[in-house]
Amino acid sequence: MRAPSTLHPLTSLTAAGCTAVITTAAGTWPLSLAVALAAVVLARRAGAGRRVLGTAAAVLLPLGLSLLLLHGLFFPEGRTVLAAWGPARVTAEGLAFAWEAGTRTGACVLVLLLFSFTVSAPDLVAALAARGLPPQFGFVLASALTLLPAMAGRLERIRAAQESRGLVLRGGVLPRLAAVRLQMVPLVLGLIEESGNRAQALDARGFGAAGPRTSYRQVTDPPAQRRLRTAMLLLTAAAVALRLVASWPGAGPV
Amino acid sequence: MSQQSLILPATGTGPGAGSAAGTAKARRNRRLLELAGAVSIAATYIFLVLTQPADIANGPASFSALVALGGFLLGAVLLIAAALPVLPTSTLVLMPVALVLNVVLGQLMGSTGLPFYFDAIGTVLIAVLAGPAAGAATGALSSIVWSFFNPTVLPFAAGAALIGFLAGLAARGGLFRRFYLAPVAGFVTGILAGVVSAPIAAFVFGGTAGLGTGAVVSAFRAMGDTLLAAITKQALISDPMDKAIVFAIVALLVYALPRRTSFQFPFVRRFRVLAGKGPATPEA
Incomplete structure (x- = not known):
């Protein structure tokens, strides 16, 4: 596998975006966890592990603590009560909800940060x-x-x-x-x-002028990567369609 | 047509020469894009509120998350596509500045230890100087660029666009001419922006990003509210106050700028956004 930085910027953008959308559509924590781990491994390999992890921690730690506090203690929909102090009730459903939401957001954040910290901005533009x-x-x-x-x-x-x-x-x-x-x-x-x-x-220098522009920077786009992008987009569309059909309101259980 | 001729020609920054029919058609297309963006955001919000899952004990609903992400991002992208190509260069170069101000001033205000976020100062500043369309595009674009460092900002692009748009409308309506009216405009903006952004926090993230806001949401949850209702109520407590302060800060900043700088913007001159007379210029 090649390092992500040798990919065409649109390929890595598509890969990151599609992974985030599919993880959201699937909504199961084992997949979220796997995606998060894969993103960390890829980031380390690309030499951006420390920056990605540091930034992700700054974003995810407050969010995770907030979710834990919110759903861990107060989850009126919960039925399996593990502990209770006054109005605060620790329920299994609440903890599961916090875990699901936290891992899903964590996976998406890590994947998108992996993209933004490995892509070359001039190439992307x-x-x-x-x-x-x-x-x-x-x-x-x-x-x-x-x-x-x-x-x-x-x-x-x-x-x-x-x-x-x-x-x-x-x-x-x-x-x-x-x-x-x-x-x-x-x-x-x-x-x-x-x-x-x-x-x-x-x-x-004619920035506001209309008409075609010539770019000094040419980014090579191999046909294999174009096909890969199309495949990823189709797969994502299928995942989203599946999720929308499966849990359309009134169509049955989520 | 008459509207077009009212716009003061900024030197060399016009949208380019074109036949009258062509510009009229382009303007209609732009209006359609803006309308489609606004409709997309509004429809997504109404759909999410009507179909919110009654029982969330099985975990966060992926369905609502996908709808929220798709609808709000589509709206934000349509608004950018409508506004961006026609903005003059003098406004366009302000957009990166706005983003930088959103981030840096947010951190600077954070150093005062006040419990607010203040992450829209740049957006509101641009909206006051360059108008609602520029404000909306700045809000949405700056969310996109900011998401390179903090991806959780991305889903809130539509809310940021709304803040910029409303700030521009307030400036056009003359609410920045009196210093005490600016926080009022910010308060109303905060109510709308908070309500629109609440489904994102509820369905995409399952909660709020900060511990302070999380505690407020917890209080409402303890009273038995649904997640969306609790987060909406929390937003109604935090956001209007936050935006009122942001609008007041921007009013301070705008009046602290030299007249020569603030009156170089056609929007400021045309709608008499600021109190007092501008410097004597050939156009004014």
Whole structure:
């Protein structure tokens, strides 16, 4: 098996999206768990294991704890009561619900993070533009993905500048809010000012003009991967159709 | 036609030359796309509420999750497709800025220790500066880009689009001209956005992402509410307050910007979004 980074970006996007949808449609925790484990293994192999796991933990831990608290203690539909303190009742159904929902979301998050942390953003933008998506979409995507990592350093510089002018980052809520305002206004002002300059530069180079565009970046798309994508999309459509037909409201048990 | 001629020509950022009939047809197609997006979101919400599973003891319903994901994402994509190709470059370059502001200001406000999320500051700011269509597209697009770092944001794209759209409408209606009206507009926006987003939290995730909100939902569940009802009530407690504060922050920010910057946006000049007079420009 080749590393995911050598796949065409649309192939990995389709694979991630289809896996997430099929996992949701199936809705059984063994499959969710298997998908999550597979995503972790693939991420490690692609050398992004630590980043994927770190980001996923930041997203999933609060969600998982919240689900456990919510359904573990309060699940009025539950019948098998394991323990009860006053209004709080630990039920087997509630715990199962939290486990099902948690593993399903966990699998989807891991798979999608595996995609976004292994794909090359310029390749993805070029591939999407070649598929006829508006070039504006590619610009917003690529621009945001490059702007975001630069923000931490920028905020750091603004804070250092304000601190050198006497800003104190301590105290209660009100001084803190004042400190936030002193950092926020220069950040927003700088970003908007910059974007105005960028708009003029882009317009001078014909960004807003209509008509065909030539791309400097060519992403090879082997026919085998095209067939793979079609197959995955068909499989996903079948899974969704099956789930919709099987549990259409009033059609029988879920 | 007359509407078209009212728009102030920003230098070099027009939608391009075309025959009058062509632009009229393109505009009708755009309206149809916007309408289809709104209908898709509304229909999905009504369908989910009407067919919500009465008994969830067998586990989270995949059926509702799929319908929620499909319907809301389709709506968001249609709204993006309607708005994106006609936005002028000056608005377009603001969209990445909005996303960055959503993320960074959300974290910065989080450092104050207040129990709110504040993840729509950028979207509302763009909506106030560039109008409802730009706001809706910014909300939906920024959810898509943000999902590269946090995939759980993706299903809420339709709610984010609604926030941007309503903020733009409020700005057009002049609610940002008086400082005390902005939080009121935010409060109403929060009610609608919270109600629309509740089925996503209930059916796709089976709960809320934070511990604080989870505790509020638990309280309603303890009183015997269904999951959707409990999450909707929780959203009605958190979201209006959150959005009222976000709108107030944006009002502060917009008035803190130099007039030269805020009045460079045709939307701000045309609908007199901000109180006071703009700087003397040839167009104004």
